[in-house]
Amino acid sequence: MNRDELLEKLHTFEWNDFECKRALREVPEDAYKTVSAFANTAGGWLVFGVQEKNGKLEILGVEEVDRVQNNFLSTLRSGQKLNRVIQVQEKKYEVEGKHLLAFYIPESPRQEKPIYLRGDPRQSYIRRGAGDEQCTQSELERFLRDAALQRYDNEPVPEITVDRCFDEETVRWYQDQFFRRNPEQEEISDPIEFLLNWNYIVEQDNRMLPTRAGVLLFGKARYVRQLLPRPVLDYQRIDTTFELWSPEERWHDRYVFEENIFQTWRGLVARYMRIAEHPFSLDPDTLRRNDDPPDYVAFREAAINLLVHQDYGDHGRKASIKLFTDQTIFWNPGDAFSTEAELLDPTEKEVRNPSIIKAFRRIGLSDQAGTGIRSIYRNWHELGRMPPQIRNDKARKQFELVLFNKLLITERTLQFQRSLGVTLSAEQAEVLALAVEQKRITLTDIRGLVGGTYREAKAAADYLVQQQLLEMLDDTLFELPDDLKNRYEKLSSVETLAGSTTPEVTPKVTSGGIKLGPSWDQVGTKLGLSLDQMKLLTNFEGPHSITELMEWVERTNRTKFREQVLNPLIETRLVEMTIPDKPRSSKQKYRLTVKGRALQAQLIHGEDEK
Incomplete structure (x- = not known):
C-alpha cells in the first residue's frame, strides 16, 4: 500500500481489510482483536494514528512512533498475547505533517487457525464488514476441523460396520467406471477389497472400519444420514429472475438429496437434463455428453465442485443449487483455502476433502487438479456470457459461485464502444464491456474474463487506461470514468425512450478490433x-x-x-x-x-x- 492508496482508503472510511486505531502513545488493547480477525479471515491493514470522529476518519498522528511500533511488533513476534507468532509488514507514512504507522496482517495458514488471545480459543475473532466479531462456537469448530492434521473425510467411523453400510449398486457402478477408465489397474471384483485397496476402508486394531469419505461416497442412505444429519444437496428450480424472487415464494421444482454423494450426482444430472437449454443424451458409462458443450461442462464442474469441497462436518448448513431464469447460484458451506486470484492459477490447490476429490478424479468426473474453476470460466466465456462470480467468504466460511445467463457483449455495449472512436482488440472490448457492467473491476476479474496471466490482464487494463477508457484506482483496481458512465447512461435512456435497441449498422468485434x-x-x-x-x-x-x-x-x-x-x-x-x-x-x-x-x-x- 503506497501513500496515495492509504489516502484513498482514509477518504472512503474503513473497509473489510482496513482498520484504524488512535494509538497516540500506546498500542490500544483492541488492536489485537483486529490482528486475530485479519489473521483468521483474509488479511488486512491496521493503521495507527487515525481516529473516528462524527462518522469520519480524523488524522491525529502517532506521537511516540518508535515506542508504539516496537511494542506492537515485539508483542506479535513473542507469541505471548496471541497463540501464534504473527509476521507482519510494517510501513511509516507522513500525512499532513503527522506520522502514521501501517501494519499488514496476512491471513494465517489453515493449519494455524484460529488465532486467538490470552490462550483462550473462545477469544478468536473474524473480520466481517468493517468490524471485528468474536467467533461463535460453530465458527470455532469449523476452524478446528479445517486445521486438523488428519483430514475430516479420511477419519475412520468406528460406530458403523463395514459389512452393512455400503450400497452395493453404487460400489458396482463405481467399479465399472473405474476399471473402464483405468484398464491398467488390476481388477478387484470384491467390493470390500476394492474399497480397502483405495483407503475407503481402513484397518485399525484388527478391525476394518469405513472412513467418512467411504460412507459419504458409497454408503446406504440411512448410514449417510447417520453420519450427516442434514442433506447433501438442496436443488431448487425457480422460474423467475433473482431480483424478482423472495425467499417466501415457492420454488417450481425441488429435490433434497439425502443419499450418498455419487447417487446425488447421478440424480442431479438427471434433473439437469430436464431443464437444459437443448435436450441431450449422456454416455451411460461416463455420465458425459459426447460433445461436452460449454454449458454442460460449466454446470458439471460447478456442481462437482459443490459436492467435493463442502464442509461435511458442518451439520447446520446445507449446500444448495438455485436455478433462476437469469442466473444459477451454487452455494457451499465451507470456504476455499485459496484466494480468488489463486483459484484461477493452473496449480494444485489445498483442498478440504482429498479422499472425496480423488474418487471423482479416478473416474474422470472432474478436471485435473487446479483446473476446475478455470474450466468453468473458460466454457462460460465460450457462450459469450458475463463471467462467473465467486464469493469466497472466509469470515463465514462459505463459498458461492454464480453463473449469469446474460450476454457480455450486447448491442448496446457495442454501440457505446463504437461511439468512443477507439480501435480495441476482442479482449480489450470484453474488458471494457465488463467495466461498463460492473463499474469497478480488478485484475482478477480481467484474468477470469480473458483466461490469461496477470501480465496479460495488466496489459489489457493498461491500454484502456492509456486510452482514458479506464481509471486506475490502485495497482489492481480499475473504474469506468464518470464521463463514460454518463455517456452510457444517456445512451441507455435514449434507447429506452426509442423503444428499440436495433441500430442501423451493427458494430463488429473481431480479433483485429471493433469495426463497422x-x-x-x-x-x-x-x-x-x-x-x-x-x-x-x-x-x-x-x-x-x-x-x-x-x-x-x-x-x-x-x-x-x-x-x-x-x-x-x-x-x-x-x-x-x-x-x-x-x-x-x-x-x-x-x-x-x-x-x-x-x-x-x-x-x-x-x-x-x-
Missing part, C-alpha cells in the same frame, strides 16, 4: 433472413412465448407471424419448440437451437460467418 460491419438488411439478405428474423435471433436469451416474440418485431397478426417469421426459423433449425410433441400447447415456448445460438454469437460478437 454490414447493415442488418445486408447480412439478412446474405443469410436468407428477413430483418424481423434477424431481430428475433439477436434478442433470444431463453425460452420465450409467441406473444413475446411478436412484441419484439411489433407484429399483431399471429398467423402471418408464424408463416413469415417463426416457421422458417424452425424449419431451418435455428429455433425449436420447448414442447415439440404438442405444437399447439398453451405452455409452448420457443428457444434457439445450438445452430441458432452459434449464429446469434456471430451476429452479436461479429465472428467470421460460417
